[in-house]
Structures are given as C-alpha cells and as structure tokens.
Amino acid sequence: MVERQSPLEPVLHPGSHGDFEHGVEIILSETRPGSILQLAAWPGEEKTLMAGIHTITGLTLPDGAGGGVTNGARSVFGFAPGKFTVVDEAEGLATAFADVVTPAIGTVTDLSHGRTAIRIAGPKAEWVLAKFFAIDFALPAFPIGAGRSTMHHDVFAQIQRTAADQFDIYVFRSFARSFWKALCHASEEVGYDVQ
Amino acid sequence: MLITCPYCGPRDVIEFTYQGDGNRQRPQPASQNLDAWNAYVYDRLNPAGDHNEIWQHSGGCRAHLRVVRNTLTHEISSTAFARGDHNSVARHRAEDKP
Numbered sequence: 001m002v003e004r005q006s007p008l009e010p011v012l013h014p015g016s017h018g019d020f021e022h023g024v025e026i027i028l029s030e031t032r033p034g035s036i037l038q039l040a041a042w043p044g045e046e047k048t049l050m051a052g053i054h055t056i057t058g059l060t061l062p063d064g065a066g067g068g069v070t071n072g073a074r075s076v077f078g079f080a081p082g083k084f085t086v087v088d089e090a091e092g093l094a095t096a097f098a099d100v101v102t103p104a105i106g107t108v109t110d111l112s113h114g115r116t117a118i119r120i121a122g123p124k125a126e127w128v129l130a131k132f133f134a135i136d137f138a139l140p141a142f143p144i145g146a147g148r149s150t151m152h153h154d155v156f157a158q159i160q161r162t163a164a165d166q167f168d169i170y171v172f173r174s175f176a177r178s179f180w181k182a183l184c185h186a187s188e189e190v191g192y193d194v195q
Numbered sequence: 196m197l198i199t200c201p202y203c204g205p206r207d208v209i210e211f212t213y214q215g216d217g218n219r220q221r222p223q224p225a226s227q228n229l230d231a232w233n234a235y236v237y238d239r240l241n242p243a244g245d246h247n248e249i250w251q252h253s254g255g256c257r258a259h260l261r262v263v264r265n266t267l268t269h270e271i272s273s274t275a276f277a278r279g280d281h282n283s284v285a286r287h288r289a290e291d292k293p
Contacts (some may be wrong), residue, residue, distance in 0.1 A: 066202070081258055125221045134206070150203075150210065
C-alpha cells in the first residue's frame, strides 16, 4: 500500500497553543482513518443498503435523517437521503463492500484519499464549532453518533458527533490545511492542544 | 431567510442554490413544438405572493427541493423533496405532449 501523506503535515504542531495558561479546553487531532467510503442506495433500496452496512461493519444504523453510530474503530452516519458515510480505522473497506453493495442496490465510492478527518474534542468543542457552522450542536439536537452535512463558506463538511464533547469533521483534502488553520485560530482564545 | 430541508432541518439560505421557477414544464428533448419550448424558456408567472420554486440544498444533503416561497415576505410555506415529482408527475406530463 502506498504511504498516505497528510495535507496537515506542515501546519500540525503538537503541543499546547493559544491561551492555555487557564487550562486547555480544546483538543485537535487528525484521526487518519484507513477507509472513508460514501455509500448511496437507489430509491427503495435504503433498507437493503443499511443491512449491508450491518453485515460488513457490525454497526446498526438507526432510522431517521442524519442517524449514525460509532464504536470507536468504525463509524457510519447518514448525510443525505439514502446516502451514508462509512469510516474504518483499517484500509480495504471498499473491497469488503464491493461484494455486498451490488449495482442493483447502490454505489460504493472510496473517498479514503479525498477526505481528511479532523477530530475536535473538549468542553468547548460545541462552542468553537458554533463559530463555524449555523447548526444546533446541543446534545439533544445533535445526539452521539448522528451526522450533519453543512458548510463553512465554501468548505463542505460532514460532521459526526462521536462523544458528548467530541466531533469528527470530514473535509475535502484540498481544503483541509486551510480549515485546520481556521480551527486553530478559533480555538486560541480557550487554549488548545494539538495531538 | 431559513429554509427547512426535509432531511437536514432548518438551514440558512446560504446553504441553498436557487434552481429556478418550479412551474415550468420541460418539453420532451426531441420535441419540435416551438411554442412549448418558448414557454419553457421565457414564460414566467412572476407572482406577488406564493411562488413554486426549485432549490438545491447544495451546501448540505444536496437534495433538490420543491419550495413555496412568498415573494413579498420571503416566508417559506412548504418544502418537499422534488424527487417524487421528477419521477412521476413531470415525466407523465412530458409524455402527454410529444
């Protein structure tokens, strides 16, 4: 396998930054998953696709718009009608899905090299993200596992809440470095750690 | 202005792209009915009030939506996926007039 290079490499500086004398309230990291897939079902085949996702990943998708689930190593969430993002720490997820998601059910698109996964965690994660995106980040409106697709100016972002105070953001690789810098600037006033 | 996407919920208008008048009926591609093409390209109701429109949630789920917007107040009185229209009603209409 070709070794993947991160677009964040020149700007990712581990350590504490910003106003951290009063404590660190944000932790930024790049999760670098091995596989990022987009699955889409033809109209009427949504349930079959969801069953296929369960077969391959062991994750059971809840019904409803933007529903999702994570077990740490693998995550899945709906981001559009009949469309799902599936993420795995390991590589090769597209090959596994190729046999299950047949052309009659839908499509599998391997975006592993096209997206960068950024994790923002900490007590101020909701607060920092609210500066970027005009959506409700409160836990009752955005439960753990759920996904949202939205944008920050021209940067299209898929966001999954993976814990009460933790969000994984998937952005286009070509926008990732600029978006990472913006996240750092936005986190400065509360103090942040890069890991 | 907020548009309530049937999938994503209420979102700012900045996430949406206007796709034009929702009242137009596109003739079949092979149609040589010039009046029908003229009406499709140029004729607009331009109402002062509720207006049927097609929008795309381009900064979200990317679904095409059928939206009723009041042109005087910008009030959005209904939103729905446009997909059903496209697959049934619109195609039916096109087949009716070759």
